Amino acid sequence: MTRSALAAGALALSLFTTGCVAGTSTQSAAAPADDQPFEGQVEFWTINLKKNYSDYITGLIGQYQKEHPKVTINWVDVPGAESATKLLAAVASGEVPDAVNVNSVELGRFIPSLEPLDAYFGQAELADFQPNLVDPLRLDGKLYAVPWYNGGAPVAMYRKSVVSKAGFDEKAPPTSFTEALALADKVYDKTKINGANTISDHTALRYHGVPLLSDDKKKAAFNTPEALAVLETYKKSYDKHGIAPGAISKDVRNMPQTLENGQLAFIPSANAAQLLNVQKNAPDVYEDLVVTEPVKMSSGNYLLLAQQAFAIPKASAHKKAAAEFIKFFTNGVNQLAFCKIVPIYPSTVSSTKDPFFTEAAGDDPMAVARQVIVKGLPKLEYSPLGTNKDAELAEYLNEEVRAFLQGSKSAKEALDTAEKRWNDALA
Numbered sequence: 001m002t003r004s005a006l007a008a009g010a011l012a013l014s015l016f017t018t019g020c021v022a023g024t025s026t027q028s029a030a031a032p033a034d035d036q037p038f039e040g041q042v043e044f045w046t047i048n049l050k051k052n053y054s055d056y057i058t059g060l061i062g063q064y065q066k067e068h069p070k071v072t073i074n075w076v077d078v079p080g081a082e083s084a085t086k087l088l089a090a091v092a093s094g095e096v097p098d099a100v101n102v103n104s105v106e107l108g109r110f111i112p113s114l115e116p117l118d119a120y121f122g123q124a125e126l127a128d129f130q131p132n133l134v135d136p137l138r139l140d141g142k143l144y145a146v147p148w149y150n151g152g153a154p155v156a157m158y159r160k161s162v163v164s165k166a167g168f169d170e171k172a173p174p175t176s177f178t179e180a181l182a183l184a185d186k187v188y189d190k191t192k193i194n195g196a197n198t199i200s201d202h203t204a205l206r207y208h209g210v211p212l213l214s215d216d217k218k219k220a221a222f223n224t225p226e227a228l229a230v231l232e233t234y235k236k237s238y239d240k241h242g243i244a245p246g247a248i249s250k251d252v253r254n255m256p257q258t259l260e261n262g263q264l265a266f267i268p269s270a271n272a273a274q275l276l277n278v279q280k281n282a283p284d285v286y287e288d289l290v291v292t293e294p295v296k297m298s299s300g301n302y303l304l305l306a307q308q309a310f311a312i313p314k315a316s317a318h319k320k321a322a323a324e325f326i327k328f329f330t331n332g333v334n335q336l337a338f339c340k341i342v343p344i345y346p347s348t349v350s351s352t353k354d355p356f357f358t359e360a361a362g363d364d365p366m367a368v369a370r371q372v373i374v375k376g377l378p379k380l381e382y383s384p385l386g387t388n389k390d391a392e393l394a395e396y397l398n399e400e401v402r403a404f405l406q407g408s409k410s411a412k413e414a415l416d417t418a419e420k421r422w423n424d425a426l427a
Helices: 003-013 050-067 080-093 104-113 131-137 160-166 177-191 202-207 225-239 272-281 283-287 319-329 332-339 365-379 390-406 411-426
Strands: 040-047 071-078 100-103 146-150 155-159 266-270 289-292 307-311
Touching (some): 040 100, 050 319, 050 332, 071 080, 104 131, 104 307, 104 390, 155 365, 160 177, 177 225, 202 390, 225 411, 272 283, 289 365
8 A cells, every 4th residue: 555545544544443341230350251241331432433423323322222221332432642542541550441442553562451352253253254354363363353444455546647648558557566666657757747656665565575574573574685676666766756756755644746736647556535535625636537456465465554443351341241242333234334424444244245335337436446445355465563563663664765765875774774773672
């Protein structure tokens, strides 16, 4: 996924929730799953959902309480900036929430305090989830979370009037970032419009098959001749203006060159949220877009940077009630309903079989995108670094890549410095 796509994905993925079950029932935290009563007061936290999605949340709560009269749901909406801090404080105090929605990027840091879910989610209850989204939530054979939603499989977006001048064939779009960079260089040569906002950051290295961490997750593994070659390839395209000059900006949500402002020709790996932004902010550009399958990783799959998932802390006194509510909240019907009101995609297979995804007709970019995204969901590859410093490590590497592209460091110096910063952080 490109940095601009990551920004749009981050915006959509900021809609994650956390939940808790208050300690009002008599069940014990140590009680076996089957012995815990399916009752209690459930305090359910969400993150920045009340303003725009109150009807959706309260509707589900009302339905659940009607079907389960011994369970009371108390909904609390939490500011996004406080979500991780609030959960950390709860774990430290011992007064933990019970049904917790966590961003998968943060899952590694919380696993020591989470309850394995295998006793609550058997094979039948996991059957509707995409297996490729469930498996990465396991550690040492134990399931620590169940998936909720994600930003979807990526798509590629091309401005037909621009890329056609460089010989672009929408029936044979670039299938790798190497091919995308070659197209970007041709586009600028023919039109003087920058091709793309792609840089050789940690995401790009993974698309090129460069491992970032050692198997034991204790040392950086990216300082290799293969990574050096990737950086040099991107530098050549950056110097030729195939890669836009503003691609090195740290503010990935406000890139200087974009599709919307007409200074960019295409995005080889984007998401639905970004397409919606173009539709809303630049309708003329939107009408000029052709949407195709995106570039692929060396494995043939698409990289998923994060997903939203639900977990249950070990110290919970209401694991059974929490698990049952999670099952309801993440079922296929309820995920589909949420996908219809916000540009996210489900983790449940049944949701993707709805006409909302399967019967889109015509060449409208969004209609085409839905079909491309759903087709690509089984190819999503979520393989996080799995440390408690994933975001920090990624930025260390990205800083060095930006310095290299600007010419203040060589590719080897950038990789050497990033490697040392990673190893120091992981020590």
